[in-house]
Amino acid sequence: MDIRGQNGTVKLRPPNKEDYFYNEAIKALRTNIQFCGNNIHVIMITSSIPGEGKTMTSFALARSFSQIGRKTLFIDADIRKSVMLTRYQVDIDVYGLSQYLSGQIKLEEVIYSTNIEDMDIIFSGRFAPNPAELLEEELFIQLIDRASKEYDYIIIDTPPMANVIDSAVIAKSCDGAVIVIESGKISYKTAQKVKLQLEKSGCRILGAVLNKTAVQERGYYAKYYGGRNKYKYSKDTEQAGRSKWIQRDKAER
Numbered sequence: 594m595d596i597r598g599q600n601g602t603v604k605l606r607p608p609n610k611e612d613y614f615y616n617e618a619i620k621a622l623r624t625n626i627q628f629c630g631n632n633i634h635v636i637m638i639t640s641s642i643p644g645e646g647k648t649m650t651s652f653a654l655a656r657s658f659s660q661i662g663r664k665t666l667f668i669d670a671d672i673r674k675s676v677m678l679t680r681y682q683v684d685i686d687v688y689g690l691s692q693y694l695s696g697q698i699k700l701e702e703v704i705y706s707t708n709i710e711d712m713d714i715i716f717s718g719r720f721a722p723n724p725a726e727l728l729e730e731e732l733f734i735q736l737i738d739r740a741s742k743e744y745d746y747i748i749i750d751t752p753p754m755a756n757v758i759d760s761a762v763i764a765k766s767c768d769g770a771v772i773v774i775e776s777g778k779i780s781y782k783t784a785q786k787v788k789l790q791l792e793k794s795g796c797r798i799l800g801a802v803l804n805k806t807a808v809q810e811r812g813y814y815a816k817y818y819g820g821r822n823k824y825k826y827s828k829d830t831e832q833a834g835r836s837k838w839i840q841r842d843k844a845e846r
Contacts, residue, residue: 601706602708603687604708605683616657619657622654634745634746635741635767636654636747636770637670637764637770637771639751639752639773641753641783641784643753644778647751648671651748652667656709658745659710668747669689669690669750671751671752672691672718672720672724672727673752673757683716689703691717700739704740733766755787769799774801775804775805776805
């Protein structure tokens with residue numbers, strides 16, 4: 594049975610005006626992910642702590658894939674503290690992931706079409722006191738399995754990883770992960786902790802997005818979060834770890 598957008602259409606209203614350089618940086622991220630291999634279809638976007646920009650990055654990435662004709666499903670898996678409904682001005686009642694995982698509704702009832710062509714969405718749903726337990730249920734695995742057969746890409750916005758285990762649970766079902774790091778906000782030790790958690794889950798780390806980096810040079814400026822931000826994609830290697838995360842930060846501030 595086709596599960597794509599069977600539950601009506603939701604209009605999403607991004608909170609910021611389009612920015613050419615930001616969009617170009619997201620396109621570069623998309624292209625680098627495509628270069629990671631043909632077996633990368635289920636991608637989680639995470640961060641260490643709240644406020645680093647993972648939700649906006651993951652949404653923009655999903656939209657970017659849809660803009661090149663790839664059927665894309667965006668999943669808001671931040672059941673603890675989602676900002677999707679308010680940030681994207683969704684003004685209707687919707688079902689969400691928590692209701693599906695708790696057995697209240699069927700999968701077909703939780704997937705919505707959007708006003709963005711080729712992009713569907715699953716909202717987080719109502720707050721649940723036990724997100725990690727819900728995400729470990731067989732229903733989540735079934736969701737990813739069925740959706741993988743009908744979408745080219747599945748982009749999952751996950752909770753920050755520093756303090757909760759939800760994202761580590763989600764990572765087990767993903768082909769790859771991208772870590773969003775706000776420049777100057779977290780320590781190397783914290784970023785390394787997230788990296789190790791992902792490695793333990795068996796999820797391939799595709800790279801990191803260095804976010805909200807103030808720059809003096811002409812470059813990729815994005816008027817998001819009320820300031821000038823620079824979005825770059827950094828492919829992770831065994832030697833990269835500290836050098837790319839730290840050196841880029843020092844060189845570009």
